[in-house]
Amino acid sequence: MYRSHPKTVDGNEACAYVAHKSNEVIAIYPITPASPMGEAADLWSAQGSKNIWGSVPRVVEMQSEGGAAGAVHGSLQAGALTTTFTASQGLLLMIPSMYKIAGELTPTVFHVASRAVAAQALSIFGDHSDVMAVRATGFALLASGSVQEVLDFSLIAQVATLKGAVPIVHFFDGFRTSHEINKISYFDDAVIDQLIEPKDIERFRHRALSPDRPVIRGTSQNPDVFFQARETVNPYYDTFPGIVQQTMNRFAELTGRQYRLFEYVGSVDAARVIVLMGSGAQVVEETVEDMMEGGEKVGVVKVRLFRPFAGGDLIKALPPSVRAIAVLDRTKEPGAGGEPLYKDVVAALVEDQAGLAPHFATMPRVVAGRFGLGSKEFTPGMVSGVFGELKQPRPRNHFTVGIIDDVQQRSLPWDPAFRTRKNREMRQCLFYGLGSDGTVSANKNAIKIIGENTDLQVQGYFVYDSKKAGAVTVSHLRFGQSPIRSSYLIADGDANFIACHQDVFLDRYDMLDMARDGAVFLLNTRVPLDRVWDSLPAKMQRQLVDKNMTFYCIDAYGIAERHRMGDRINTIMQVCFFAINALLPLAEATAAVKKAVLETYGRKGRAIVRQNMGAIDDALREMYRIETGALTSEKVVRPPVPEYAPEFVRKVTGPMIAGRGDLIPVSFLPADGAYPVGTAAYEKRNLAMEVPRVDYDLCTHCGKCALVCPHGVIRSKAFPAELAESAPAGFMHAQIKGKDYPAGIHISYQVAPEDCTACKLCVDICPIRDKSVASRKAINMVAREPTWEEDKASWDFFAQLPDSDRRDIKVDTLKGAMLMQPLFEFSGACSGCGETPYIKLASQLFGDRMLVANATGCSSIYGGNLPTTPW
Numbered sequence: 027m028y029r030s031h032p033k034t035v036d037g038n039e040a041c042a043y044v045a046h047k048s049n050e051v052i053a054i055y056p057i058t059p060a061s062p063m064g065e066a067a068d069l070w071s072a073q074g075s076k077n078i079w080g081s082v083p084r085v086v087e088m089q090s091e092g093g094a095a096g097a098v099h100g101s102l103q104a105g106a107l108t109t110t111f112t113a114s115q116g117l118l119l120m121i122p123s124m125y126k127i128a129g130e131l132t133p134t135v136f137h138v139a140s141r142a143v144a145a146q147a148l149s150i151f152g153d154h155s156d157v158m159a160v161r162a163t164g165f166a167l168l169a170s171g172s173v174q175e176v177l178d179f180s181l182i183a184q185v186a187t188l189k190g191a192v193p194i195v196h197f198f199d200g201f202r203t204s205h206e207i208n209k210i211s212y213f214d215d216a217v218i219d220q221l222i223e224p225k226d227i228e229r230f231r232h233r234a235l236s237p238d239r240p241v242i243r244g245t246s247q248n249p250d251v252f253f254q255a256r257e258t259v260n261p262y263y264d265t266f267p268g269i270v271q272q273t274m275n276r277f278a279e280l281t282g283r284q285y286r287l288f289e290y291v292g293s294v295d296a297a298r299v300i301v302l303m304g305s306g307a308q309v310v311e312e313t314v315e316d317m318m319e320g321g322e323k324v325g326v327v328k329v330r331l332f333r334p335f336a337g338g339d340l341i342k343a344l345p346p347s348v349r350a351i352a353v354l355d356r357t358k359e360p361g362a363g364g365e366p367l368y369k370d371v372v373a374a375l376v377e378d379q380a381g382l383a384p385h386f387a388t389m390p391r392v393v394a395g396r397f398g399l400g401s402k403e404f405t406p407g408m409v410s411g412v413f414g415e416l417k418q419p420r421p422r423n424h425f426t427v428g429i430i431d432d433v434q435q436r437s438l439p440w441d442p443a444f445r446t447r448k449n450r451e452m453r454q455c456l457f458y459g460l461g462s463d464g465t466v467s468a469n470k471n472a473i474k475i476i477g478e479n480t481d482l483q484v485q486g487y488f489v490y491d492s493k494k495a496g497a498v499t500v501s502h503l504r505f506g507q508s509p510i511r512s513s514y515l516i517a518d519g520d521a522n523f524i525a526c527h528q529d530v531f532l533d534r535y536d537m538l539d540m541a542r543d544g545a546v547f548l549l550n551t552r553v554p555l556d557r558v559w560d561s562l563p564a565k566m567q568r569q570l571v572d573k574n575m576t577f578y579c580i581d582a583y584g585i586a587e588r589h590r591m592g593d594r595i596n597t598i599m600q601v602c603f604f605a606i607n608a609l610l611p612l613a614e615a616t617a618a619v620k621k622a623v624l625e626t627y628g629r630k631g632r633a634i635v636r637q638n639m640g641a642i643d644d645a646l647r648e649m650y651r652i653e654t655g656a657l658t659s660e661k662v663v664r665p666p667v668p669e670y671a672p673e674f675v676r677k678v679t680g681p682m683i684a685g686r687g688d689l690i691p692v693s694f695l696p697a698d699g700a701y702p703v704g705t706a707a708y709e710k711r712n713l714a715m716e717v718p719r720v721d722y723d724l725c726t727h728c729g730k731c732a733l734v735c736p737h738g739v740i741r742s743k744a745f746p747a748e749l750a751e752s753a754p755a756g757f758m759h760a761q762i763k764g765k766d767y768p769a770g771i772h773i774s775y776q777v778a779p780e781d782c783t784a785c786k787l788c789v790d791i792c793p794i795r796d797k798s799v800a801s802r803k804a805i806n807m808v809a810r811e812p813t814w815e816e817d818k819a820s821w822d823f824f825a826q827l828p829d830s831d832r833r834d835i836k837v838d839t840l841k842g843a844m845l846m847q848p849l850f851e852f853s854g855a856c857s858g859c860g861e862t863p864y865i866k867l868a869s870q871l872f873g874d875r876m877l878v879a880n881a882t883g884c885s886s887i888y889g890g891n892l893p894t895t896p897w
């Protein structure tokens with residue numbers, strides 16, 4: 027047996043490692059969440075990293091997934107071992123070539139980070155609807171459920187396809203497995219070398235098109251032979267499950283990890299069993315182990331090879347004691363009598379029952395359920411709900427679990443408070459950060475340090491919101507003594523440690539709901555020490571006291587500023603995490619963080635390294651424990667949308683913004699995917715610590731600041747001066763300049779302070795400078811306090827002023843065009859985006875007489891990603 031070594035990686039990296047080591051050509055086209063595999067392979071080839079035969083794989087990026095599949099087909103026919111990576115619609119674009127590749131019995135593996143296929147809406151998240159759409163192509167389908175399995179099955183698939191000549195789609199759940207970091211047992215090149223036998227490669231090469239052995243492949247066949255020719259492949263599919271199992275056995279001899287086509291875990295005399303595939307199987311396994319400890323007779327069948335479906339092996343895997351089976355599919359086939367895995371299981375049971383020696387005295391009752399579409403959470407509580415339903419004399423069929431279906435009442439109830447023993451034993455840590463503050467990269471680094479320097483098992487998963495500018499990221503890190511199979515998020519009452527890296531989140535998220543009794547809360551804030559406690563919302567103070575929590579704070583931005591690190595607070599917060607959680611000795615942890623700093627910033631110069639080292643030392647000195655005590659605060663967590671918002675926005679959009687979208691029932695959502703527009707105006711994100719202010723003594727009313735703002739945050743309106751008589755204090759306006767506008771017409775350049783991202787583009791573009799103070803412009807960034815409330819009142823007043831009649835305005839001038847109402851506002855595009863000003867301008871020029879066709883990409887995300895849309 028070969029020795030393996032622990033490595034802390036995510037699913038994409040584990041897969042790309044094997045694919046790169048065992049292929050000669052890799053044709054790629056990026057698509058979330060599979061892109062990191064192509065990127066890794068591309069990088070390794072660029073660095074000259076070789077496959078096991080000593081050559082550098084050629085990585086070619088095509089013009090689409092259709093092109094990538096075509097390139098794979100051609101390359102395979104020429105005799106080069108070839109692979110690709112994809113997901114979702116990308117896989118669908120490959121379908122025509124997949125039929126050809128399989129039809130010609132061409133060995134290859136397509137690695138798929140499986141993802142929802144766009145239906146009523148696009149979703150970049152995981153489910154099996156893409157791989158189910160290719161189950162008729164003739165490709166085998168092999169499912170990995172964990173990062174470890176991704177590594178192992180990537181190799182098993184490569185070996186089996188070469189032996190059996192059936193191409194394989196090897197898939198694992200997009201994001202949940204592709205992006206989960208876990209500590210796994212890594213094998214090295216020797217295992218790959220041992221498993222891929224030269225005779226299999228020789229056979230593959232021998233079937234390639236070659237002038238030395240001329241044949242024609244890809245003929246056109248008529249009704250006389252096409253049918254018979256189609257049947258010729260049957261023996262290959264009949265023997266393929268056996269080949270995969272033999273490969274799994276051989277793999278076990280080399281690594282000690284034994285897999286089966288259908289792997290049963292549970293009581294030997296189980297009465298109730300769940301059958302499913304993918305990462306959900308890990309959750310069921312964890313729950314089954316827990317329920318068995320409580321004396322329940324339950325089990326799970328983890329389906330590894332879905333195509334060809336070896337029904338006999340499935341039946342053999344089930345204990346004969348089974349009375350009720352729930353088959354869970356992570357896909358939806360509208361209008362079908364059941365989803366694909368359910369139908370195959372039913373067919374296998376019926377065929378076995380009709381045979382000469384049935385496995386069961388009485389055929390078990392079988393029901394179908396759907397779960398986890400678009401990465402919907404699937405938790406032990408839900409698994410327990412399914413097992414509970416199987417106890418009923420007539421369990422519900424065609425149910426859903428994980429949502430509230432108040433239309434057809436198909437959803438099963440579940441207990442959100444259900445926890446497994448394993449879950450309670452792990453140390454669980456949550457981090458709330460901004461996309462731009464380095465929180466995620468610091469956590470990835472921390473988890474690798476712990477994974478590689480301790481005996482602890484580790485798991486890291488990262489949740490990003492849909493915005494690009496000011497996106498909140500929540501990092502979920504777990505540490506424990508035994509392998510972590512919890513393929514679900516840290517939830518209410520679970521976390522031992524919560525870090526809030528941005529104090530603007532304090533009144534936005536109920537983050538301490540997640541804390542367990544005795545947990546630690548770490549806050550990065552610029553509020554002076556003696557006022558930190560009072561700055562918390564009332565609910566947070568109460569939770570800190572009621573849950574006996576320990577509370578630390580640090581001014582990481584102050585330290586970063588002192589060390590000229592801008593807003594990069596990642597290393598500072600990382601050191602605080604190590605100091606509080608003591609997962610490894612602090613000196614060791616600090617040394618590891620410093621080593622990582624050297625590796626990351628070493629090439630950027632000594633100054634940056636010195637700054638980071640200084641900040642690390644200061645972090646340890648300047649983290650303070652805050653006494654929790656009297657409940658002094660009356661601050662409330664502000665509602666996600668204002669009271670005056672329309673009903674749909676309050677009922678649907680608001681809960682989504684607040685992170686409670688999982689609880690929105692089916693009846694609240696439009697069946698055809700049509701949502702109200704202009705909802706971004708209700709989402710006040712309050713991101714900016716500084717906002718721009720116009721100096722009307724200098725301003726020439728050119729309108730450039732309003733033109734360039736990527737978020738439509740700075741606006742101009744022209745109005746009769748008397749309308750401003752009722753304006754709140756602080757509302758700024760002036761007689762409009764230019765001969766086109768009569769006396770008495772005033773103009774205001776007003777900023778929506780709660781929507782500004784502080785990108786400073788408006789200040790940069792302003793052409794007017796104060797002659798006596800060169801650094802001063804006609805628009806300047808100022809601290810949001812102390813005029814914050816005044817500024818908000820000014821915006822509210824401005825918003826209700828009438829828009830100009832376009833017939834009275836010269837819309838072909840910049841100043842005039844900027845007086846028109848933009849119909850694209852407050853988008854979540856990146857801070858400083860160069861595209862959105864043009865979209866906004868087009869909406870101003872054409873008004874509501876414009877139709878937009880928007881291809882998928884950046885503009886479809888900042889333009890149409892829920893919860894809110896800027897159009």
Ligand code: SF4
Nearest residue numbers: 735782783785786788
């Ligand atoms: S700072 Fe950026 S987001 Fe804010 S008003 Fe200026 S251009 Fe717009």
Ligand code: SF4
Nearest residue numbers: 725726728729731792
């Ligand atoms: S860019 Fe400067 S001068 Fe032009 S409108 Fe804006 S603040 Fe005034």
